[in-house]
Amino acid sequence: MTSVAEKTPSEQLQDLTNTLYLINGLHTKIAQEIKLMATTASQMTVATSGFQECLGILEAETHQLIPTLQNESRTMAQKIGQEAGQHFVKTSTEHVEKILSRLQTKTTAIEHNLEECHKKINFFSRTTLILVLVSTLIGGLLGGGLVHYLFPPLDAKTAAQIRYGESLLNNWMKLDKKDRDKLVILLPSSPNK
Numbered sequence: 001m002t003s004v005a006e007k008t009p010s011e012q013l014q015d016l017t018n019t020l021y022l023i024n025g026l027h028t029k030i031a032q033e034i035k036l037m038a039t040t041a042s043q044m045t046v047a048t049s050g051f052q053e054c055l056g057i058l059e060a061e062t063h064q065l066i067p068t069l070q071n072e073s074r075t076m077a078q079k080i081g082q083e084a085g086q087h088f089v090k091t092s093t094e095h096v097e098k099i100l101s102r103l104q105t106k107t108t109a110i111e112h113n114l115e116e117c118h119k120k121i122n123f124f125s126r127t128t129l130i131l132v133l134v135s136t137l138i139g140g141l142l143g144g145g146l147v148h149y150l151f152p153p154l155d156a157k158t159a160a161q162i163r164y165g166e167s168l169l170n171n172w173m174k175l176d177k178k179d180r181d182k183l184v185i186l187l188p189s190s191p192n193k
Contacts (some may be wrong), residue, residue, distance in 0.1 A: 009165045021149065030139055037132045047123050055114055062107055070100060 007015070073096040080092045154162070172180065 012167060013165065030143060034136055041129055041132050044125050044128055048121050055118055057109065058114065062111065066107065069103065073100060141150065178193055
């Protein structure tokens with residue numbers, strides 16, 4: 001590998017151009033990753049919202065189902081009581097109330113489990129959002145730091161040299177052989193010096 005001093009200005013310019021293309025590619029890749037993270041975060045938000053709607057529907061259905069079951073069991077107990085007598089009515093009512101109690105206990109357990117799942121989903125979506133924001137911040141800091149330390153700002157002399165070198169390269173073929181030979185003699189890496 002040749003050192004920077006041994007390279008010609010055109011090779012140095014080519015190295016600088018290649019490096020800038022690499023940085024541009026890295027920037028594009030980081031932008032794609034940020035878009036992917038934002039898409040993932042929005043999909044998780046939509047899924048959480050859908051789950052919350054389903055949870056609301058299930059709670060509403062549960063609240064409607066308990067009174068319906070209670071009414072149905074009472075009606076059934078009354079019919080049995082009329083047909084079988086007072087003793088049988090008492091036994092049946094107690095049995096139905098136990099079933100309702102167990103059903104209500106199971107329903108309460110299901111509601112509790114659904115609430116726990118809802119809390120976990122909320123925690124997960126908050127955690128994901130925080131991770132996306134932190135990773136974006138870290139990526140920006142790393143990218144900015146790399147650009148700052150790998151490519152220090154050009155001073156006026158270097159900027160002028162780059163402009164003159166570019167101008168010389170663009171007009172080199174327009175010069176006649178005699179002028180080109182004069183310029184080659186003036187170059188610091190010229191074999192004639």
